[in-house]
Amino acid sequence: MNMYKTTFSFILIFIAVMQALGQKPKLVFSAHWMPQAQFAGYYAAKDQGYYEEAGIEVDIIHPSASVNAVEFLATGEADVISLFLITAMQVKHKGLDVVNIAQLSQHSAIMFVAKKDSGIETIEDFDGKQVGIWLSGFDELPRAMMDKFAVEVEWVPLLSTVNLFLLGGIDVMTVMYYNEFNQIYLSGIDREELNIFFATDYGFNIPEDGLYTLRETAVNKKEELRAFVDATLRGWAFAAKNKDYVLQLVIDIMRDNRIPSNKAHQSWMLDKVLEMIDLDNKNLIPGKLHRDDFMQAFEIIRYQYDLDFQLEYNEFFKPALNLPQSN
Amino acid sequence: MLNKKSLSFRIITRVLLITATLFVLILTLYYFYARNSIQKTTREYAIQLAGNIVGKVESELKPLEKIPQLVSASIGLGFFQEDSLIRILEEIVERNPSIDGSCIAFEPYYFPDKGKYFMPYVYRHNDEINTSFLGGNEYQYFYMDWYQIPKMLNKPYWSEPYFDEGGGNMLMTTYSHPIYINRDGTPHFIGVATIDVELDKLTDYISEVKIFETGYAFMITRNGVAVTHPDKTQIMNTSIFSTSEEWNAPVMREIGRELMQGKSNFRSYNIPGRNKRWIYYTHLNSLRWSIAVVYPDDEMYASLKQMNLLLLVLIAVGLLIISLVTTGIVRRLAAPLQQFSNSAHEIAQGNFEVELPKELNSIEMQELNNAFKYMQDQLAIYIEDLKQTTSAKEKIESELRIARDIQMSMIPHSFPPFPDLPQIDLYAMLNSAKEVGGDLYDFFVLDKNKFCFAIGDVSGKGVPASLFMAVTRTLLRSIADKHKTPSAIMNVLNKSLSLNNDSCMFVTFFLGILDIETGELRYANAGHNPPLYIKKNGKVLFMDMGTSIPLGLVGDYPYSESTIKLLHGEKIFTYTDGVSEAENASHELFGEEKIHEVISKYNDADPQSMIRFMTESIDKHVDGFEQSDDITMMSINFKGNGSA
Structure with a gap:
């Protein structure tokens, strides 16, 4: 003291x-x-x-x-x-x-997006799919979510663009609601063309x-x-x-x-x-x-x-x- | 100014209205046709312009794709050793001025002795060729778009543009081609070969495209990002989609999405608060980027608008000229009309010899002139006739006035007639409808105590009736000298009138002889209206006449007589049918009932007042309507010798 x-x-x-x-x-x-x-x-x-x-x-x-x-x-x-x-x-x-x-x-603002035409409707559908994730970290929660749902995904580390997702190189992408989610919209993909999965809706409101x-x-x-x-x-x-x-x-x-x-x-x-x-x-x-x-x-x-x-x-x-x- | 009702004004307004309508119709048709044509031409020009730009970009970029393609294939086939790669890259950059850099990047540990990262890179910097080996924790190229995308998609990739790191502020794009080796019969990805291409020459070329005043061409990437932009700070920052959000213009997003789908289109779009524009957009095959050319609507049609303005001015001038010329022509053609009008005024004032307009410039005016001339002649003849007729008529009228005077002098017309006969008070009046009439009345004293009075109405009116009346009156006086009873007088009178009465004239006649001592009244009637008998007690009766025919019709007709006895103060009122049949405007007759009513009302009045009241009553009934028949009334008051 x-x-x-x-x-x-x-x-x-x-x-x-x-x-x-x-x-x-x-x-x-x-x-x-x-x-x-x-x-x-x-x-x-x-x-x-x-x-x-x-x-x-x-x-x-x-x-x-x-x-x-x-x-x-x-x-x-x-x-x-x-x-x-x-x-x-x-x-x-x-x-x-x-x-x-x-x-x-x-x-939490973390979420996943998949194009509707990929047929991915639920988290379970992620199984065996290529899922984009930030190379720079912040990946603990998405990984924990996949574990919780016992879904095996192939993580594809990404630097900072959404281009690979736009071009169909990956099926699912981890995005921030305030950032990449809107970048995808501002690249011409309408929100109605996406299936979206908010982490908070799956018990991960961290x-x-x-x-x-x-x-x-x-x-x-x-x-x-x-x-x-x-x-x-x-x-x-x-x-x-x-x-x-x-x-x-x-x-x-x-x-x-x-x-x-x-x-x-x-x-x-x-x-x-x-x-x-x-x-x-x-x-x-x-x-x-x-x-x-x-x-x-x-x-x-x-x-x-x-x-x-x-x-x-x-x-x-x-x-x-x-x-x-x-x- | 022109009077609104004038001929000139009417003709000019109608001509102008029709002409202006026609002009507007033609102008509108022309406008829409020209507009359509401009739109069509613009579309064709836009397609051509965009096509040129596409051609330019493709011709710059497409050939470059061959280089990484060739490098990849050669490496895949094992033609190059890893240590010779730098040399190859140097050759590529040196020999191709449009290439600013080139690299070959390999998968981790592809060459075990080169470690995790192996990426020989040659680039141009300040016109010098530099070499380096990139890759490391701070440059993990495996995750960069130019590496990762061709790897994941198994196809070559033109990257989204970026500003070069060298600080030259040059816009670059990278073309990457995947490299495969054949391992157990299947292609196996081992890395990518790339070239970096500077875009500034292309973007300058596009930026320099000027369309009208403010139209422009632009290029956007597959993500909609602006590669060229009038505002340089927007390049690589804004996209057609972000602008759509910022301007709240969904149409831009719509266009952006069509571009992404590789569509070409020519269309117009409106953004609130901005001018309408036309855009043509199309697609680059190699980069999958898009080229668009923008035409401001108002500038596109500016020449048309100028032309329209000019035409409007010309039309206005044309209309003015038409109206001036029309006014002139109409005034010249209508000028004689004013002269005709003046002549007509002169003629109206009696100057039939007035001169008519001479300078007549149309058949219609000539005809009008002839008509006027004919009218002048006819009027002169007519007026001459009229003069003669009028003088003849005046002569007749003056003669009639004299005849009337004579006629009126034949009947007694000084009242009271017998100042020395106090037993009788009498008043009579005769009012002819024409100068001379067929009514008559007369009264005279037969002998000391016999008083004779009569009233009659000759059929027809005017001179014949008045002559017949004069005959009747003269005969009455002479017959009454010899015959002393009413019936005798009537019979002789009838016989005399019937003689040689070829024109079949007749007269209704009432004759009374009153004994002024006794009050005995003997009377005879020949088809005349029954007189009224006003009794002492005030009661008024129509006198009983029986049936009879007028005088002059049947020579030997026997007329009878009746007698009543008048008390002192009792009265007789006689009248002709001019009273009972006095008409008002609605052809309602005055009627005998009305006569009875008036007499009953004024039964106390002296004869003169009684006739005055009756006259007033008739005047009131007739209310100014023209009198059609002679009106004659005679009222007698038997006063006796005043003892009663």
């Missing part, structure tokens, strides 16, 4: 000194994917000066083809990253001591995007992280109310990063991501990882990879915000 106090005092002094020098404490945040509306809240918070107002300076970086966000975290290039809950647990299982400091998304740091960072930079999460939530609230403005912000960032973008798709993505964050839902506490969601994700990791894997909710979820105590 004394130690904790000393550290806390030290941080306060550090912040005070930095501010006196005209420099704010700096955080580097890495999104877990390329720039797109999925991260609109962060861009908005930075654009609107919410981070500065909260007394911190934030750099937003994105993974590249060669380095992913987890690696940024492990090497210290990023202080805080966004990640799927289940991916983060897998990272933890593999040995990197990450903690969840805020759960932003509260629902929330996705959350914020993660190394355990020591969560302690050492507690104040900055709290400021970061708080300002980020403000950023999302701003995005929800100023969609057109934020969309243009997103598109500009994408263009700067030479990533193809258009308003129709980013608008869809922003809408759907906001639905998952669900800020207006009075039953949800923004930033909170619910114990049930934690348990469901934990069970998937356990059964999928390691039945001996142990992880305590309180050890994994270290909220940066002071959340009201409930389940």
Whole structure:
């Protein structure tokens, strides 16, 4: 306790000194994917000066083809990253001591699509079929789903396009409701031409995007992280109310990063991501990882990879915000 | 300005209406025909233009497909050693300026000593040929579209375009051909051979296509993504489907889907808030991309609209000229009409010699002139006739007036007639319908105490009736000198009138002789209306007449007489049928009942008042309607010697 106090005092002094020098404490945040509306809240918070107002300076970086966000975290290039809950647990299982400091998304957006003319009507019909999956990870839940239904599929790793699916090279594709699902629509396939399977409809409503740091960072930079999460939530609230403005912000960032973008798709993505964050839902506490969601994700990791894997909710979820105590 | 009812105005408005309708009809037909023709021509031109673009793109890209095809086949047949591959790739890039890079990528561990990744790559950079070996954790080519798709689909693949990584901001596409080796008789996939092709020359070519002012050509990929676009920032970013969403224009998605299905079509489309456009789209066989040419509707028909405007102006000018010319012609043709009108006014004022218009420019006017001339002559003759007739008539009228004076002088007309006979008060009046009439009345004293009075009505009217009346009256006076009873007087009078009465005229006649001492009234009647007897008690009776015929018809007809005795103050009222048959406008007769009613009402009145009341009553009944018969009334009041 004394130690904790000393550290806390030290941080306060550090912040005070930095501010006196005209420099704010700096955080580097890495999104877990390329720039797109999925991260609109962060861009908005930075654009609107919410981070500065909260007394911190934030750099937003994105993974590249060669380095992913987890690696940024492990090497210290990023202080805080966004990640799927289940991916983060897998990272933890593999040995990197990450903690969840805020759960932003509260629902799952993972789904499967198959063209109707493929004759695939049910999950059972996936058996023996080639199913596209992201090469970059985020595949724990789809794999767990197939296990649950005892369906053997041939996974076909994909980088980032939906072209192989459009051309009929694979029968089924794992997609995000807010992203690839709409990309397929915007490539000219009508929704009526697809059979769709939402993970949530099969008992896999596991929330996705959350914020993660190394355990020591969560302690050492507690104040900055709290400021970061708080300002980020403000950023999302701003995005929800100023969609057109934020969309243009997103598109500009994408263009700067030479990533193809258009308003129709980013608008869809922003809408759907906001639905998952669900800020207006009075039953949800923004930033909170619910114990049930934690348990469901934990069970998937356990059964999928390691039945001996142990992880305590309180050890994994270290909220940066002071959340009201409930389940 | 023109009067709306004038001949010129009517002719001009009708001519203009018909001409304008005709013009509009012709213009409309022309417009639709020309429009149709423009649309047809545009369609043909669009097909040709798109065909040229397709030809250009195909001729640039199609031949290049041979290279990876050949490389794949050669490798599959084992012609090349892995270490000679770079040399081959260098040859390919060096010898083909349109190829900017070429690679051969193999399946993991295909050459065990080369490791998991083996991908020799040669590319052009700043006009220099560079070589490298790609592949690794940061470049896992197995999962890239250009590798994965031909592998999974077992056929060559033109990739979706992308901007090159070199930073030249060049739009590239990659053509990949799968490589197979024959293993136990079945083809076995071992990798792909590719070429990278820069698209800028092609996209520049397409972007430079200008159609009218704002029309353009564009190329989109099989996913609908824009490869060319008027706004460069949209290239590779927007697709026909995303634009469809952003503009809320489902028609674009519809077109996009037709393109994906490889359809060609010429059609128009409307996007809310934008001008209508025509589009022709068709398909590239090699890349399965699409070419479209867009024609703004308003620009397409701009020349037609200009032509229409010109025609409208010409029509307006034409109509103006027609109306001016027509006005001139009509005015010139109708000019004599005004002169005729003036002449007619002159003629109406009696100047029959007035000159008629001379400059007559049409047969119709000549005919009108002849008619006028004839009218002038006839009028002159007629007026001359009329003058003579009128003077003759005036003469007759003056003679008739004299005759009337004479006639009226024959009957007594000073009242009271006998100031020295207090026993009798009498008043009479005769009102002829024409200058001279056939009614008569008379009264005179026969001897000391006999008072004779008579009233009559000759058949017919006018001069003959008045002459007959004069004869009757003259005879009456002379006969009454010799015969002292009514019947005797009547019989002699009848006989005299019947003699030589070839024209069969007759007279109804009532004659009374009153003894002014006793009040005895002896009377005879010859078919005349029965007089009214106003009794002392005020009762009014029609006098009993029996039947008789008028005088002058049957010479020896025996007329009888009757006697009543008048009391002092009793009255007799006699009248002719001009009273009872006085007509109003609805041909209702005054009638005997009405006479009886009036007399009953005024039974106390003196004779003059009684006749005045009766006259007023008749006037009221007739209400201004023309009098058709003589009206004669005579009223006698027997006052006696005042003792009663």
